[in-house]
Amino acid sequence: MANILYVDDEPSVGLILEDTLSRAGHRPMGARNVVEALQVLTKESVDLIISDYRMPGLTGLEFLSLLQREGYDIPLIMLTGYASIEHAVAAIKAGAIDYITKPVRTQQLELAVEQALEFVRLRRENESLRREVMEFRNERQIIGESMHIRRILQTVAMVAPTRATVLLQGESGTGKELFARAIHDQSDRRDRPFIKLNCAALPEGLIESALFGHERGAFTGAVKRVEGAFERAHGGTLLLDEISEMRLDLQAKLLRVLQEQEFERVGGTSPIRVDVRVIATTNRNLGEHAAAGQFRQDLYYRLSVVPIEIPALRERPDDIPMLAYRFAMRTGSDVGKEISGIAPDALAMLQEYPWPGNVRELQHAVERAVILSHDTILPGHLFEQQRMATGGLHPLVQQAMQRSANGDGAPPVAPVAPSGGIVLNTLNVEEAEKALIERALEVTRGNRTKTADLLGISVRTLRNKLNGPQRAGVAE
DSSP states (O other): OOEEEEEOSOHHHHHHHHHHHHHTTOEEEEESSHHHHHHHHHHSOOSEEEEESSOSSSOHHHHHHHHHHTTOOOOEEEEESSOOHHHHHHHHHHTOSEEEESSOOHHHHHHHHHHHHHHHHHHHHHHHHHHHHHHHHHHTOOOOOSHHHHHHHHHHHHHTTSOOOEEEEOOTTSOHHHHHHHHHHTSTTTTSOEEEEETTTSOHHHHHHHHHOBOTTSSTTOOSOBOOHHHHTTTSEEEEETGGGSOHHHHHHHHHHHHHSEEOOBTOOSOEEOOOEEEEEESSOHHHHHHTTSSOHHHHHHHTTEEEEOOOGGGOGGGHHHHHHHHHHHHHHHHTOOOOEEOHHHHHHHHHSOOTTHHHHHHHHHHHHHHHOSSEEOGGGSOHHHHHHHTSSOHHHHHHHHHHHHTOSSSOBOTTOOTTOOBOOOSOHHHHHHHHHHHHHHHTTTBHHHHHHHHTSOHHHHHHHTTSSOOTTOBO
C-alpha cells in the first residue's frame, strides 16, 4: 500500500481517483489546490502525487517547481484535460514521471500508478545500494597521516587513472591489497570487476587454469569450459597476490599476456583478447629475487612500471592511534559494545610495540582488547597472549626497566604507568618494579584487580610479586 496524494479542483475527478486508488489497495489523500496539497505534505508521508495540469492559483507545472525548490523528492504524475504534445513535453521536462489525459480511464491510471511506484521502489533500492557501496568503500579507506602514507597516496592518485602495471612490495599484514583496491577505486575501471588471485594459495597444477581458464576435456576433471581470472577481470583490474611464488614457466605466459593482452585457455587454440589492468603484490624484494634467478627479470621490469613500497607499521607509529581507534569503534559496533576510548598509556604501549604482524596484528590485538574491556581499553586488555606466555609484566614494561638498568637513557617513565606517569629514580630493576607496583596500588586505592589490569599482569602474578599473603588494607 502506498500513500498517494491527488490534487484536482474537479470533485467528479476526485471521486474517480479516490475510488480507483482505494480499490488498488492504496491510501488516497485529496487536495483541491496547491495550498491544500502543501498542508498535506507537512503532515503526511507521501509516496506519489497525481496533480492536475490546470488549477486555480498555481498550475501543475508551478507545483512541480515548488516541490523541487522545497526539497520534496516525490514522483508526480501530471493529469490534464488538454491533450497535446506540448503539454506532455512540458510536464516531462519539468520533472513529471508520467502524463495522463482526461477523462480518466481506470486501467490507464492503475498502470501509471503501478509503474510510478515501481520506479520509486527501484530508486530507493539503488540509493540503498549506493549507500552500502560507499560504506563498503569507507571500510576500505586507508587510515594514516604519516609522511609515508601521504606520499603513497599521492602516487596512487597519479597512477590510478593510467593503465600502468603497479608492483606493491611490503611485509605481510601491511595492507597491500587495500592499496591495490584504492588504485582500482580511483581509476575509470572502478565500476568493473576487481579480481584477486593468490599465486601462493593455489596448487601448482591449478594456477594456470585459474589464470587463463580451460576448455572442456583439457585435463582429467575438466567437465566444462571455465573462464580464468583474466577473462573475469576484463575491463577491470586483476590483483596477482604474492606474485613471487609463481612458477617460472607460467611467468613467461603472464609476460605475453601483459605485452599483447591476449592468451589461450588451457586446452584451447583460439586467442582471447582482454583489457585488464594488472597489479601485483609481494612480501619479498622482487628485484633481488630476480637478480638471484628466482624470478624472470623481464617480467619484473614489466610488473614494476610503478613500484610502491608499503612501509611496515613500526615505521609509522604516528598512524597507530588512528588505526587503533578505527578498529576499536568497528569491533565495538560489531559486538554491540560501546567503547568510549583507549587509555593514553595503552596507546603509548601500542606505539612502542614493534608489530611484526603489522596492521593485521594491530587489528587483532585491538579486537581482542575490545572484547575483554568494559568501555575503555586499558593496558591490561592488550597483548594477552604475550602476557600469559611471559607470566610477568608486559614485555614493553620489562624492556623499559631493562634499558634503565643498562644506563642507556634517562630514568624511565613506565609506558603503562597511571595517568601522569611515574619517574623511577633507580637503576635497580627489582626496585623499579616495586616502585611501579606501589604507585599503581596508590592510584587504584589498593584494589589488586584494578592494579593488575593497569599493569597488564594477572592478579596471581601481582600477588606473587607482592610476596605471598595479602597486606592489610589491600582489596581484591
